Amino acid sequence: MEKIVLVTGASSGIGKSIAYLLLEKKYVVYGTSRNPKKISSKFNFPLLKLEVSDKNSIKSVVKKIIDKHSRIDILINNAGVGITGSIEETPEAEIINNFKINFFGPIYLIKSVLPVMRKNKFGRIINICSIAGYSGLPFRGIYSASKSSLILVTESLRMELNKSNIKLTTVDPGDVKTDISTRRFHTPLVKDSPYYDTYKRNLNTINSHVFKGKKPEFIANKVFKILNKNNPKPHYLVGSIIEKLSVFLKIFLPQKLYEKLLMMFYKL
Numbered sequence: 238m239e240k241i242v243l244v245t246g247a248s249s250g251i252g253k254s255i256a257y258l259l260l261e262k263k264y265v266v267y268g269t270s271r272n273p274k275k276i277s278s279k280f281n282f283p284l285l286k287l288e289v290s291d292k293n294s295i296k297s298v299v300k301k302i303i304d305k306h307s308r309i310d311i312l313i314n315n316a317g318v319g320i321t322g323s324i325e326e327t328p329e330a331e332i333i334n335n336f337k338i339n340f341f342g343p344i345y346l347i348k349s350v351l352p353v354m355r356k357n358k359f360g361r362i363i364n365i366c367s368i369a370g371y372s373g374l375p376f377r378g379i380y381s382a383s384k385s386s387l388i389l390v391t392e393s394l395r396m397e398l399n400k401s402n403i404k405l406t407t408v409d410p411g412d413v414k415t416d417i418s419t420r421r422f423h424t425p426l427v428k429d430s431p432y433y434d435t436y437k438r439n440l441n442t443i444n445s446h447v448f449k450g451k452k453p454e455f456i457a458n459k460v461f462k463i464l465n466k467n468n469p470k471p472h473y474l475v476g477s478i479i480e481k482l483s484v485f486l487k488i489f490l491p492q493k494l495y496e497k498l499l500m501m502f503y504k505l
């Protein structure tokens with residue numbers, strides 16, 4: 238039987254690539270966007286309206302798919318946004334907004350699909366997190382924290398759902414060449430800020446890394462491979478050797494040495 242899959246944030250970037258690859262592999266794909274009306278004619282799969290920070294919007298998307306198919310087999314929690322700035326200067330409202338989109342929304346989506354997955358004795362959930370979620374990166378602390386939180390919750394859920402046939406995993410990309418930098422919230426650069434020089438330099442670095450990142454199709458292929466595994470690992474790092482190595486170095490190096498290396502990398 239064809240698998241029913243919901244990919245959040247399928248209007249662009251990684252989500253769009255995942256949705257198209259799964260469509261090609263004969264999955265029944267539902268994507269989402271905040272503004273599907275404007276763009277849905279350009280897509281070969283249904284694009285449902287979803288604002289991931291709004292519980293009612295999540296309820297309505299999940300209900301639409303269950304009403305039609307009586308199941309959702311796979312949830313790809315992909316919708317997400319970036320945020321940059323020093324912790325001191327990032328507005329509180331933007332911190333909360335980032336957590337609503339990158340953390341609370343995905344959790345509510347998981348809570349909404351679990352009952353139907355349990356009823357059907359099958360479920361796969363892939364949370365698109367980030368290699369940035371394994372370290373508190375400078376000027377990306379809030380993004381690191383929201384992704385890190387979802388990484389940890391995935392670990393908890395895996396154990397809580399151990400007896401069911403519902404498997405969760407994270408896919409943690411390094412830099413991926415999408416338009417994420419044009420859409421993320423950038424705390425404004427302020428001339429007399431103590432962070433002006435370091436933040437300005439790092440903002441350029443962060444943005445330039447995205448342009449040099451892997452293609453979104455690379456992440457989509459990894460997701461497809463994971464969906465074919467009976468017993469996926471908790472986490473899959475998908476990035477350059479240096480990006481993946483950074484996660485292992487954090488585990489094995491003395492803490493201060495690791496911190497020094499990160500600061501050298503970011504010229505702090």
Ligand SMILES: NC(=O)c1ccc[n+]([C@@H]2O[C@H](COP(=O)([O-])OP(=O)(O)OC[C@H]3O[C@@H](n4cnc5c(N)ncnc54)[C@H](OP(=O)(O)O)[C@@H]3O)[C@@H](O)[C@H]2O)c1
Nearest residue numbers: 246248249250251270271288289316317367412413415417
């Ligand atoms: N690009 C990278 O370097 C990178 C690296 C690691 C992890 N990631 C993660 O990968 C995921 C996809 O990122 P991307 O690079 O493909 O970025 P993207 O091209 O900007 O795509 C983001 C998607 O999320 C949706 N979205 C944004 N805000 C939303 C909201 N409030 N409610 C519902 N949907 C929302 C957007 O849809 P609409 O605008 O149509 O609503 C869009 O489809 C994100 O979770 C991101 O954090 C990206």
